[in-house]
Amino acid sequence: MHHVLCGLAANPALPTELVDRLIGMADADVASALASREDLSHAQAVALAGLGEETAVPLAYKGKLTAADIDPVTQPHAALALLDEGVGRPEWARLLATDPVVERREKLAGCPGLPPDVVKTLSADPDVRVVAELALWTTPDTATRLARHPHAEVRSAVAANEATPPVVLAMLITGEGLPPAQRCLVCDREATPFVHGPHCPRPDCDLLPGAACDGSHQSTVHRLHEEALRNPATPAESVVGFADHPSPLLRRQLAARSDLPRPVCARLAADPSPGVRAELAENPVIGEALMHGMAADRDPDVRRSLAHNPDVPLGLLPSLATATKIGSTLLPRIAAASPDEVKKLAESRHPALRMLLAERRDLPAEIVDALAADPDAKVVKSIAPHPGLSDTRLRAMVDHHGVQVVAKVAANPDASPALLEYLARHQPPAHKAFREIARHRKATPVALLACLADKRARRIAAAHPALPPTAMADLLGDDDWLVVEAAAANPSLPHAVMSELVP
Template sequence: MNHLLRGLAANENLPPALVDRLIAVADEETADCLATRADLSHALAGRVEESAVRLAYEGRLTAADIDPRARPDVALALLDTGAGPAAWARRLAVDPVVEHREKLAACPDLPPDVLDTLLADPETQVVAEAALSAPAHVAARLAAHPCTEVRRAVAANEAAPPSALAFLLNGCGSPATHGCPACEGEPPSPDHGPPHDHDLTPAPSWDGLHTYAAHELLRAALHNPATPAEAVSPFADHPSRPLRWPLAARRDLPPKTYETLARDPVPGIRAELAENPAIGDDVIRTLVDDACHDVRRALARNPRIPLDVLTGLATGTRTGAAPLPRIASASPTEVAALAGSADPAVRMLVARRRDLPAGLRDALAADPDAKVAGAVAPHPGLAEPRLRDLARRHGVRVVAGIAANPDATPALLAELARHRPPVRKALRAIAGHANATAPALLACLDDPEARVVAAGHPALPAEVITALITGADLRSAEAAAANPSLPHTVMTELLPPASAPCG
């Protein structure tokens, strides 16, 4: 029954009386769905205890609704949003539960005395959490903290002074001989083991917590955009892949650094670099011949790629269905030139835009190449006769694109839904289309994925919605329970008595 109650909790047409009944029997998952309702009154919000933290984050609960002693988790949520009083922060700063103090340390804009208390906490993780968002003058002091975990938090703090970050990166922040888990005899936690998805060889090698802690401190500083470029650049040829990787996305490095990264042996680093708008034409033209498809695809997404390079990439590189940034910013003259290209791969690039002039849009819809026509098929403004002509000329290759067109009429959608052979992608688009009517939606029910979407469509007949609720497909049943066209009598029948638990 829980999946049906979750659906009801999301049903925008659920009457207030039934919302009240649902709150009375809601489990945690159902309560979480209830918490998102726009019509949840303040009085009712206070009764959804299982989702009180979420309600606090959404502004549905205030400090007046909460006893911080009884619900410290909710009090911390309000402090995290800036809606909790300073007195709560002072009380929680000395709370005996370490997790509460750690959560408090992550809250923004804490009073100075509360921050001082947290920075003097005997638990390292509390101090480190406070260091992550400490103001500049505090972060500068913490850069010399004896605990590596705290210095690593400073290295990730974007408010830390650039000089302090450079200090940490240039070797002055290497692990101390005390004050870290390795020296205190603590066993490695999941946060202190060697990373499973990154190669630390040939250096630094995994030789204990000290080396790993130092490595993670460096990585945090390299990811920090406030770390000065001159301190970051020397790491472009560092033996450790995780230390080189963050440089590829930085936009403030010298050209020579980007040239070094363009020769990196790791394709992922070159792909990250290829998408970076800060790289120059020389690096772009080096990467265009990269043997890795992912690098060339990333390069096509670079907003500053020259058009001649992009059009050269178009033929042999799959660039995805979304308009590329350089195409989206092309001038009217450039758009016209691209649309008139002899290469259909280039015409397809511009056909993906959704703001084309009517004449150009219609010309691309008449394109003899199915890929070009399919790319422009979802473009708003295409008249029904032109969409029908597209379907007639290119058949199954453009049906999904036509089904996604916001101007597709109910009659056309119904015809596309009955297309043989069925086009599954088209059925999923039709199932969620605002213009879809019952004939089209009924045809979508044969596809398992489209059925889930169609089950929530308000144009689906009430008797079909009701039948889906009792069907074997639980996802479709939940979507049907959330359908605003579900009869109120059925909603009432789905709710157990207020005294009965849902399960």
């Protein structure tokens, strides 16, 4: 019954009087499902919020509650949610800035638009986690002040903040103009030198594996550099030196930047780490000449990343597509191909390239027809979900390529009800096809009943509005709780049945 009620609580067709009845007897799970409803009245939202903060918080984030509905003393998490949304009251922030629970002060520190006196209080918080959270989201002026904080954890957070001024980010990288950091999370707790092993036996230890300090706070400084490299506000001239850094992780982060000078790109293209080269290969900044060189890289991940580069020359794609397993995905360069380029791709002698083109869903009708009649099943699988294909063409695909393409044909939004029934009867059965049929808006009762034989499709079909009511009622007693909840949430479930199920 518990799963039935959870499903009913999420059912968009549940009458409002039954919603009220569920609110009156809801446990935490049912209340959570009720809180996700879009049709809740304000009175219903307030009643749900009164059941516990687990429900009040998501309601606050959804805009179902106002400041007048919340008591920050008894509902601090809901108050924090409204502050996080920018609709809380300033006096709440002042109250919560001195809350004895660290996690609440930490949450507050990440909220926007805090009053200056609250920012000042949080900047001096005795727990470094609170100050670091403030540093991560605060304004340029406060970030500049916190860059001089004695704790390396706070400085690392400042380095991640995109509002931090570029000159300050440069100072954090070099250390020039800043007093040395005095502490980090490692030397706060351990005698140095110390390296935290990957198999720490202490259940209450929250240091990350590899966290280390020999007095230089090296693991935190490494993370600071990583955050600064990831930060687009960090000046390029401040980070180019990381091309020769011993850490592959930092070199890889550098390779992802969009402001790299060409000489630095060339150095990274010869990096001994395939991960660094793969990151660089997807970066449009590298230029066409370097792309031609990287197309011959010995590592398949590098070549695969190059294929995903939006500026890769179209002439490189045949070799990349045939020598590297790219998968069925729409590459950015193919998505941007001109009409003339599309025509050339469709006529390519490489099936892998035609397959990649077939992932586009805006192809001209004549190209779609040509790809739909392709002799290669991989090409046909890619084009099968393309809108606009006729039932005749879709059936021909199945008749020619069989079970290889059934699931993709079933995913076509224009597949007719009759075709979906035909696919549901296909022998041998295609289990992925059952799942596509079960979620198809045109699926018929006959097709959906066939889908119930597949365990995973059963969970999807149970929620389909076209499923016969008798089948829905049977599924309310299914052994799989996911099926039960889906059936109870089905908007076509008869109201009389809903009423009988709600105590």
